[in-house]
Amino acid sequence: MTKTATAWETVIGLEIHAELLTDAKIWCGCSTQFGNEQNTNVCPICLGLPGTLPVLNQKAVEYTIRAGLALGCEIAAFSKFDRKNYFYPDLPKAHQVSQDDQPFCVNGQVEFEIDGKTYRVGINRVHLEEEAGKSVHSGDNILGSEFTLIDYNRAGVPLIEIVTEPDIRSPEEARVFLENLRTILRYAGVSDCKMEEGSLRCDANISLRPRGSTEFGAKVEIKNMNSFRSVQRALEYEMLRQQEVLESGGVVQRETRHWDDAKGRTVAMRTKEEADDYRYFPDPDLPPVIVEREWVEAIRAELPELPQARRRRFVEEYGLPAYDASILTTEKSLADFYEATVAEFAEPKTVSNWIMGEVLRLLNETGRTPDDIPIEPNALAELLTLVKKGTIGANVGKEVLEEMFKSGKRAADIVKERGLEQISDTEQLKEIVAEVIAENPGPVQQYLGGKETVIKFLVGQVMKKTRGQANPTLANELLEAALKELS
Amino acid sequence: MKIHEMSARELASALTAGEVSAVEVTQAFFDRIDAVDDQVGAYLTLMRETALQQAEEADARRKRDDDVPPLLGVPIALKDNLCTNGVRTTCASKMLEQFVPPYDATVVTRLKEAGMPILGKTNMDEFALGSSTEYSALKKTRNPWNLERVPGGSSGGSAAAVSASLAPFALGTDTGGSIRQPAAYCGIVGMKPTYGLVSRFGLVAAAPSLDQIGTMTKDVADTALLLNVIAGYDPYDSTSVNREVPDYFASLETDVSTLRFGMPAEFFSADIHPEVRTAVESAIKRLEALGAEVVEVNLPHSTYALSAYYVIASGELSSSLGRYDGVRYGHRADVEGDVFTMFRHSRSEGFGPEVKRRILLGTYVLLSGNYRDYYLQAMKVRALIAKDFEQAFEQCDVIVAPAAANVAFPFDGVVDPAEMHALDLFTVPVNLAGLPAISLPCGLNSEGMPIGLQLIGPAFGEVQLLQAAYALEQEIGPLPKQPQLEVKSND
Numbered sequence: 001m002t003k004t005a006t007a008w009e010t011v012i013g014l015e016i017h018a019e020l021l022t023d024a025k026i027w028c029g030c031s032t033q034f035g036n037e038q039n040t041n042v043c044p045i046c047l048g049l050p051g052t053l054p055v056l057n058q059k060a061v062e063y064t065i066r067a068g069l070a071l072g073c074e075i076a077a078f079s080k081f082d083r084k085n086y087f088y089p090d091l092p093k094a095h096q097v098s099q100d101d102q103p104f105c106v107n108g109q110v111e112f113e114i115d116g117k118t119y120r121v122g123i124n125r126v127h128l129e130e131e132a133g134k135s136v137h138s139g140d141n142i143l144g145s146e147f148t149l150i151d152y153n154r155a156g157v158p159l160i161e162i163v164t165e166p167d168i169r170s171p172e173e174a175r176v177f178l179e180n181l182r183t184i185l186r187y188a189g190v191s192d193c194k195m196e197e198g199s200l201r202c203d204a205n206i207s208l209r210p211r212g213s214t215e216f217g218a219k220v221e222i223k224n225m226n227s228f229r230s231v232q233r234a235l236e237y238e239m240l241r242q243q244e245v246l247e248s249g250g251v252v253q254r255e256t257r258h259w260d261d262a263k264g265r266t267v268a269m270r271t272k273e274e275a276d277d278y279r280y281f282p283d284p285d286l287p288p289v290i291v292e293r294e295w296v297e298a299i300r301a302e303l304p305e306l307p308q309a310r311r312r313r314f315v316e317e318y319g320l321p322a323y324d325a326s327i328l329t330t331e332k333s334l335a336d337f338y339e340a341t342v343a344e345f346a347e348p349k350t351v352s353n354w355i356m357g358e359v360l361r362l363l364n365e366t367g368r369t370p371d372d373i374p375i376e377p378n379a380l381a382e383l384l385t386l387v388k389k390g391t392i393g394a395n396v397g398k399e400v401l402e403e404m405f406k407s408g409k410r411a412a413d414i415v416k417e418r419g420l421e422q423i424s425d426t427e428q429l430k431e432i433v434a435e436v437i438a439e440n441p442g443p444v445q446q447y448l449g450g451k452e453t454v455i456k457f458l459v460g461q462v463m464k465k466t467r468g469q470a471n472p473t474l475a476n477e478l479l480e481a482a483l484k485e486l487s
Numbered sequence: 488m489k490i491h492e493m494s495a496r497e498l499a500s501a502l503t504a505g506e507v508s509a510v511e512v513t514q515a516f517f518d519r520i521d522a523v524d525d526q527v528g529a530y531l532t533l534m535r536e537t538a539l540q541q542a543e544e545a546d547a548r549r550k551r552d553d554d555v556p557p558l559l560g561v562p563i564a565l566k567d568n569l570c571t572n573g574v575r576t577t578c579a580s581k582m583l584e585q586f587v588p589p590y591d592a593t594v595v596t597r598l599k600e601a602g603m604p605i606l607g608k609t610n611m612d613e614f615a616l617g618s619s620t621e622y623s624a625l626k627k628t629r630n631p632w633n634l635e636r637v638p639g640g641s642s643g644g645s646a647a648a649v650s651a652s653l654a655p656f657a658l659g660t661d662t663g664g665s666i667r668q669p670a671a672y673c674g675i676v677g678m679k680p681t682y683g684l685v686s687r688f689g690l691v692a693a694a695p696s697l698d699q700i701g702t703m704t705k706d707v708a709d710t711a712l713l714l715n716v717i718a719g720y721d722p723y724d725s726t727s728v729n730r731e732v733p734d735y736f737a738s739l740e741t742d743v744s745t746l747r748f749g750m751p752a753e754f755f756s757a758d759i760h761p762e763v764r765t766a767v768e769s770a771i772k773r774l775e776a777l778g779a780e781v782v783e784v785n786l787p788h789s790t791y792a793l794s795a796y797y798v799i800a801s802g803e804l805s806s807s808l809g810r811y812d813g814v815r816y817g818h819r820a821d822v823e824g825d826v827f828t829m830f831r832h833s834r835s836e837g838f839g840p841e842v843k844r845r846i847l848l849g850t851y852v853l854l855s856g857n858y859r860d861y862y863l864q865a866m867k868v869r870a871l872i873a874k875d876f877e878q879a880f881e882q883c884d885v886i887v888a889p890a891a892a893n894v895a896f897p898f899d900g901v902v903d904p905a906e907m908h909a910l911d912l913f914t915v916p917v918n919l920a921g922l923p924a925i926s927l928p929c930g931l932n933s934e935g936m937p938i939g940l941q942l943i944g945p946a947f948g949e950v951q952l953l954q955a956a957y958a959l960e961q962e963i964g965p966l967p968k969q970p971q972l973e974v975k976s977n978d
Contacts, residue, residue: 044590048810050583050691051570051592055725085806085853087830094809148826150814279853281862284696284803286725 008208008246010239011216012168016181018160018191019131019199020063025156026130027054027097032158034197038151046156048092053285056081060158061104061289063190064128065299067160068105070188070306071123071181075296079104080288081128085279090133090150098161100280103127104291111308112180114172116322121177122165131157160190166205166216171235175228178202182228183307187332195227202231207252208242217242221256222266234259238266310335318348327356334370337377344381347388354384358398362405375404383411390471396420424471426478429462432470433478436461437486448487455479490515495561495655495709502549502560509542509549509560513604516562520606520653523972528628529638529648531567532575533607538562541604548602557736558712559602564654566645567608568615569700570689571595578691579623580613582811582818582837592689593721594658594700601716606654609644613839614808615665615693617641618910621898622841630673631970632936636895639669645703646673650970656704656713662693663796664890664914666701667926671939672895674928674966676956678702678710681947682921683728686721692807694800695726697918707927707957711735714949730947738950743958744778746951749883751786754913760893766930766938767889773962774887774955784879784886788871792916795872797908798852798865799919805849811837844904873920880945885955888913890926890939913941923949925956928966937966 025032028045045052065075082100108123133152139145162181168174182193182200193200202225207217222238225231237259242252257266282288305313307329314325314335329335334355341351359380363370383404387397392415403414415421423429436458437444447454455476462475490512493501501507517535524530545560565571568578570588572595577583591599598605612622620628620643628643630636631651638647642659646669649657659666661679670677679701690700702713715736720729750771755764775781813819813833820832838846852861879886890913901907917924922943929940942959944952 044588047815049588049590049816050576050578050586050810051568051588051689052590053688053695053724053726055723083806085809087809087812087827089812089814089826092810092815094812095806277855279806279850279855279858281802281806281853281858284694284726285692 007211008243009211009213010169010171010235011166011207011209011219012171012174012235013166013205014162014164014168014174014178015203015205016162016164016178017201018067018162018185018193020060020158020160020190021192022057022059022063022158024057024059026057026060026128026158027156030156034199036153038149039153041153042155046092047152048155054097054283056286056289057158060128061291062295062299063158064104064126064160065291065296066188066303067162067185067190068108068126069296069300069303070184070190071105071108071110071126071162073105073108073123073126075291076102076104076106077291077293078102078288079291081283081286082280083283084129086276088132089148090135090152090155092133092152092155096130096132097283097286098129098280099127104289110177110180110184112176113326114176119173119177121167121173124163124165126160126162129159129161131155131159171232171239174204174235175232178231179228180307183330187304187307189304204231204235206235206238206242208239208246217246218252218254220252220254220266222259223256223269224259224261226261230259230261233261233264234266237264241266304332307332314338318342318352320348320352324349324352324356327360328352331370333373337370337373340377341380341384344378345384345388347384350384350388351380354380354401358401362402366405374408379404379410386411386415390422390424390473391415392420392422393472396422396468419469421469422471423466423469424474426474429470429474429478430482432462432465433475433482436465436479437482444483444486447483455483491519491652491655493655494705495558495712496706498561498655499558499712509545509562509602509604510539512560513538513542513562513606516606516654522974523651524653526629526634526972527631527647527651527653528626529609529644529651529653530564530607531577531579531610531625531644534571534574534605537574538604538606541599541602545602545604556601556716558716560604561655562604562606563598563713564606564609564645564648564657565595566611566615566642566657566659568611568660568691568693569595569608569658570691571605571608574608576608576691577625578614579611579620579625580837580839580842581624582834583691583816584625584818586816588689590689593686593723594717595689597717597719603716609642609648609657611644612641612665613842614691614804615641615660615662615698616804616841616845618664618668618907619896619901620644620669622839624839627898630895631972632674632895633934636897636936637672637900639672639891639895641665641669642677642703643669643672646670646675646677649673649675649703649705651972656702656709658713658717659701659703660690660693661699661701661914661918662697662800663918664911666703667890667914667924667939667941668910670703671890671926671928671937671941674931674937674939674970676702676704676707676710676925676927676960678704678714678925678953679917679923680714680718680949681728681923682918683726684718684732684923684947684949686719686724686727688721688723688727692804694803695807696803697796697800699918707925707953707960708736708739710925710956711739711953714953718949728947733950735949735953738954739957740954741958741961743774743955746885746955747780747782747883748774748955749782749784749879749886751789751879751886751888752783753786753789754888757912758892759889760932762932763889763891763893763938766932767887767940770929770940770959770963771887774959777958777962781887782883784882786872786875786879786916788868788875789916791868792872792919793909793912795865795868796911796915796919797848798861799869801845801849802853802862802865803849805846805853808838808842808846813837841904869919872916876916876920876922876943876945884944884948884951886943888941888943890914890941894932894934894936894938917943922946923952925952927956927960929959929963931966931968935968
């Protein structure tokens with residue numbers, strides 16, 4: 001639970017970097033594939049060799065606009081690229097091509113809920129830039145290392161930077177916002193947003209101010225938060241640290257701090273007063289980009305329904321509880337699977353129960369994600385139909401689903417092969433019921449003597465004789481009828 | 488006539504007629520280089536083996552195919568800031584002294600496709616920053632007309648090579664006059680095409696918004712022939728323009744009676760050496776004699792051109808030259824300490840004084856507190872200069888001006904960097920406006936040094952510009968003499 005500083009209001013803004021899912025890099029044809037052998041996805045262009053020039057990958061612009069539209073942004077009619085100049089071994093040209101004052105997207109917003117309360121965070125801008133390479137230090141950091149190796153596979157992968165307004169008021173809000181942002185970007189298909197692979201990264205600016213004040217306090221930038229949880233933890237730590245500084249009459253230093261996840265604290269990196277001057281200027285190698293309105297509208301038309309809208313529709317259209325709707329829509333692929341199943345088996349809540357219970361459990365146990373559910377929606381629908389018709393019981397159905405995940409076989413085939421069908425044949429069951437009555441004179445007498453709960457024992461005997469395959473409802477009915485005749 | 492004295496067009500004719508083979512031609516140029524280049528110092532790197540191999544292939548191709556490129560087998564020299572796959576490309580800098588590119592510049596690919604053997608790489612001011620080639624960190628290049636004088640720059644090696652017949656023609660690059668000024672100093676024809684006509688892919692950048700690859704030739708016809716090879720859209724250069732390229736050679740003609748020539752008042756009121764002024768004015772009289780009309784035009788903002796140019800060019804190059812940090816290629820200092828110490832020492836050792844001056848200037852003008860007052864202001868001036876030219880071209884077809892205020896100066900004749908920068912007075916506005924311009928010889932001064940005249944055209948007006956240059960060249964006739972170099976015995 002987040003501790004809230006009573007006298008202080010926390011103000012948080014986030015800067016998020018997300019790698020785009022284009023096949024090729026932003027200025028050349030090299031692959032963006034993650035995890036390839038070091039320095040194999042490179043060419044003279046992304047290595048920034050003397051004489052090479054960038055040529056803009058239009059897909060990267062398209063994905064940036066798509067991200068902007070998904071975040072409710074206005075799309076600029078005129079945009080341009082600027083050089084951000086600084087020296088670092090993993091930056092091959094000593095400048096990162098980025099966007100300074102005319103980004104592709106501005107003025108968006110993201111809405112999300114925590115415990116039924118709606119929050120809104122403004123998106124200041126979304127701009128397109130290039131990734132640098134990756135430094136692999138022999139020690140903890142570049143200055144404390146004996147040597148550093150550099151992998152340029154990542155250099156030139158297209159990257160969007162999303163900057164929020166300082167609208168976030170708690171560390172929990174920051175985490176939930178980030179989770180929602182991730183869901184939106186994944187829905188839009190622009191980034192896979194894997195924090196563990198670095199395709200989604202988040203830096204945070206946090207400051208405290210006396211509650212009721214409209215001015216901002218000195219802000220601290222936090223870097224190196226590598227999971228959603230660490231974003232919340234780092235901000236909680238930093239919030240309390242600043243609170244202590246302020247309450248002991250101190251002044252918060254404007255600085256950049258590094259989150260140490262193992263130690264659970266932030267450590268000062270450098271003060272902002274020594275901040276680099278990046279000497280931004282328009283990149284002379286790249287003409288400005290005129291963004292045609294027709295193109296923007298075409299991209300907008302191709303956008304899928306976004307998570308917030310889909311969540312609402314699931315509640316309205318399928319009558320699902322808000323909780324179900326939010327779980328089912330966290331991943332587009334899961335929501336798609338749900339809807340495709342409901343289309344074949346029109347009991348929305350039953351489908352939701354099975355997906356939230358069994359399907360997610362099996363995914364979790366087999367280390368899969370909703371992107372690779374090993375069965376088709378119509379296969380799940382078939383299984384649910386078998387359960388509904390009473391061909392198999394619900395518990396057997398769960399076993400069958402597990403087998404479907406393993407072997408990919410259809411439910412009906414598994415039921416047939418393993419002889420799992422319920423015995424719902426009245427004549428056949430009547431014979432078994434007669435046998436059970438004959439073999440259990442004691443309990444029968446007890447029942448006839450008025451102890452009607454004994455019928456459960458007798459049903460159990462029927463199930464035992466049929467190795468669990470008797471339809472329990474039918475067995476109960478037939479037993480009652482037979483016992484009535486005896487009385 | 489000896490092979491090395493022939494123009495590219497004459498060589499092409501001889502090759503077509505079967506009077507000579509490409510191997511013989513290429514060998515003749517290496518013989519000439521061996522005989523005189525130790526006096527001139529035009530080349531940094533010779534490509535003997537590959538050039539002769541390319542010449543053999545050219546000869547085989549001529550035997551095999553009916554339809555061959557016009558310049559098949561005619562060799563060429565390249566300024567050493569054009570990347571050549573497998574051959575070092577130094578930019579005349581210690582920084583890149585050992586740098587071997589793994590790819591060819593687009594112009595180099597085009598030359599190879601046209602079957603033109605590449606003789607070697609020519610000297611230049613380090614990273615193309617300079618106007619005399621004295622800023623080369625690797626070699627001294629001398630003016631073939633007077634070995635005690637500079638060849639001009641930054642394409643001084645290419646200019647000297649063509650002037651001394653060490654190559655039939657060459658490619659240079661022009662950021663603020665780096666083709667036209669050395670061409671004028673060395674008595675040859677130098678052309679900077681419209682920005683975007685020739686791909687810059689593989690040209691090691693100085694100032695990307697101003698850099699343009701161009702031709703350095705013995706005459707205007709050769710310019711047209713060579714431009715035919717290198718001009719055209721390249722998908723690897725976002726600033727290259729996708730438009731149809733005419734046949735510049737086929738469009739050459741001598742009738743200029745329908746053309747109007749503009750003399751910019753601001754240029755002619757500048758401090759021009761009287762002999763240069765006389766030569767240029769007499770050339771203009773010849774144009775009138777050919778029936779052309781000559782009018783006065785105005786380029787009111789051109790007086791700010793030098794200031795704007797040095798702000799923009801330096802700003803861009805301070806960024807472009809950032810990549811030389813010793814990490815991936817180029818000079819790496821052998822120092823103890825962290826990576827940032829290595830950066831500092833590598834750059835301090837690898838760059839020469841003029842490069843450092845411009846990096847400092849460029850860094851200064853781009854600082855966030857200075858950007859608005861310097862860089863942005865200079866960009867505004869640049870737009871005004873471009874507009875001046877547009878308005879001038881409403882009154883004329885071609886602008887005529889000196890290429891340089893004086894002839895080539897002696898070594899160490901200009902020691903003040905600001906004075907050296909001021910040499911580009913007549914050439915810099917053209918780069919700022921992105922226009923095509925050509926400089927051609929219009930006579931010799933009393934010391935026997937060549938004088939250059941410059942013609943400037945509107946954007947993509949190369950056809951008319953070359954027609955005007957060709958007509959004027961025919962009217963002026965060849966220079967009364969050519970550079971005389973002492974040739975070693977075995978020739």
